[in-house]
Amino acid sequence: MRPNIITISREYGSGGRDIGREVAQKLGIDFYDSELVKEAAIESGLQLEVVEELEECRNATLFSTEDRLDSNTLQDKMYLAQSNAIKQFAQKGPCVIVGRAANHVLAGRDDCLHVFVYSHMDHRVRRVAERLGLTEEEARRKIEKVDQARAAYYHYYTGEEWGLARNYHISLDSGFLGVVGCAKTILNKVPPAWKPHEVRAC
Amino acid sequence: MRPNIITISREYGSGGRDIGREVAQKLGIDFYDSELVKEAAIESGLQLEVVEELEECRNATLFSTEDRLDSNTLQDKMYLAQSNAIKQFAQKGPCVIVGRAANHVLAGRDDCLHVFVYSHMDHRVRRVAERLGLTEEEARRKIEKVDQARAAYYHYYTGEEWGLARNYHISLDSGFLGVVGCAKTILNKVPPAWKPHEVRAC
Numbered sequence: 001m002r003p004n005i006i007t008i009s010r011e012y013g014s015g016g017r018d019i020g021r022e023v024a025q026k027l028g029i030d031f032y033d034s035e036l037v038k039e040a041a042i043e044s045g046l047q048l049e050v051v052e053e054l055e056e057c058r059n060a061t062l063f064s065t066e067d068r069l070d071s072n073t074l075q076d077k078m079y080l081a082q083s084n085a086i087k088q089f090a091q092k093g094p095c096v097i098v099g100r101a102a103n104h105v106l107a108g109r110d111d112c113l114h115v116f117v118y119s120h121m122d123h124r125v126r127r128v129a130e131r132l133g134l135t136e137e138e139a140r141r142k143i144e145k146v147d148q149a150r151a152a153y154y155h156y157y158t159g160e161e162w163g164l165a166r167n168y169h170i171s172l173d174s175g176f177l178g179v180v181g182c183a184k185t186i187l188n189k190v191p192p193a194w195k196p197h198e199v200r201a202c
Numbered sequence: 203m204r205p206n207i208i209t210i211s212r213e214y215g216s217g218g219r220d221i222g223r224e225v226a227q228k229l230g231i232d233f234y235d236s237e238l239v240k241e242a243a244i245e246s247g248l249q250l251e252v253v254e255e256l257e258e259c260r261n262a263t264l265f266s267t268e269d270r271l272d273s274n275t276l277q278d279k280m281y282l283a284q285s286n287a288i289k290q291f292a293q294k295g296p297c298v299i300v301g302r303a304a305n306h307v308l309a310g311r312d313d314c315l316h317v318f319v320y321s322h323m324d325h326r327v328r329r330v331a332e333r334l335g336l337t338e339e340e341a342r343r344k345i346e347k348v349d350q351a352r353a354a355y356y357h358y359y360t361g362e363e364w365g366l367a368r369n370y371h372i373s374l375d376s377g378f379l380g381v382v383g384c385a386k387t388i389l390n391k392v393p394p395a396w397k398p399h400e401v402r403a404c
Contacts, residue, residue: 011368113378118368163367166213166320169375170387171367176315177391185372188390189379 003113003190004094007102009154009168012146013124013139015179016117019172020098022183027190030095032086079157099150103168104158113189116168117182119175205315205392206296209304211356211370214348215326215341217381218319222300224385229392232297234288281359305370306360315391318370319384321377 006023010016017033024031083105089095090106097106103114121143129139154162165171170189172182208225212218219235226233285307291297292308299308305316323342331341356364367373372391374384 116367116373120368161363161366164363165318165365165367165370165373166322166375168367168373169378171318171370171373173368173371176371181391185387185390188387189383 004111005090005106005109006096006113006115006186006190007106008096008098008115008117009101009103009162010098010117011119011124011163012143012150013128014117014119015127015174015182017098018179019117019174019182019186020096022179023186024096026183026187027094027096030089030092031098032089032095033098101154101157104154104160113170113186114168115186116163116165116171117174118163118171119173123175206313207292207308207311208298208315208317208388208392209308210298210300210317210319211303211305211364212300212319213321213326213365214345214352215330216319216321217329217376217384219300220381221319221376221384221388222298224381225388226298228385228389229296229298232291232294233300234291234297235300303356303359306356306362315372315388316370317388318365318367318373319376320365320373321375325377 006020008016008020010019020033021031082100086097086100086102086105089097090109090112103112106112106114121140124143125136125139128134128143129136132139132142134142151162154160158167160167170185172185174182177185208222210218210222212221222235223233284302288299288302288304288307291299292311292314305314308314308316323345326345327338327341330336330345331338334341334344336344353364356362360369362369372387374387376384379387
């Protein structure tokens, strides 16, 4: 099997986005992350302001069982719009897609490499505090909140627990391996035939 | 950090044991798997027959909450004996240890690389049926039974769900990467300084 698409799911603050961008740059292929939301909004006709508001307040309480019974909620429309965007990006050609349960959305394709990136809390607290200029306590609270939202989102739309190794081809601890180490591991899984000639040494 | 010990946890039939042996051979270091049980039995003074009988009937029902309240059950004594054996093996020098929640037992050491190996059911059914001469249905039932026992064992003694990526440094899908591919990935994570000069090309 020759992968065309690399999806990266990640715990908040683990550097999964940086790893994805590094991999995409090295391979010279497209990279998609939060831009998906805007693309999805535009494609589906949802008001951009509404999508951004939903993004802001996205948390565990949004994904209750009662919501699940009504497939016409704004959340569900947004999920469908994002899923369509992910499928369209994947159709365009080789790319890296970060977040939004892309591994689940593209589960029907056999040309994907699905990756999960995580690291222990202390490592993530240091990264988030430094990047956003927060105290360690503020960073910890933000991480817990975002992870809770991602876990709820993933569970709600896939029925699976977030972070189970079996839902990915490779899972990597970025605190142990480092961002560069994780990128190298992913690049090593991409057959040479797929790599453009201009790929820089990693 | 320079790892001295590689632990491998694995779904039944995923080839985790073969991967561990391959890695140990390539690195020229010791390899431990089911021998742990006998070693533990001998070290702790437990009757070998009793240990083997426990191994045979090890299943989910053995690890109930009620059992947990009595730390003097034979299962707990066996777990402690095995844990001591794992710690002693790790003390001896660089090695690969497969199974028995070794990642949890050695959690206090910072010189370990903890790996989880898994693959989808169809891949494992084919492997187990071929290796043991079973029908696919028999292989599937055996896999489900052994995995259930391993999950219960892991949960009982660690309090964690079996197969969560965050409990390992790397998790690998052997159905996707292959046994050799998994071994290569692990070997790539071992700093060159650790590799003996006589390591063969992988």
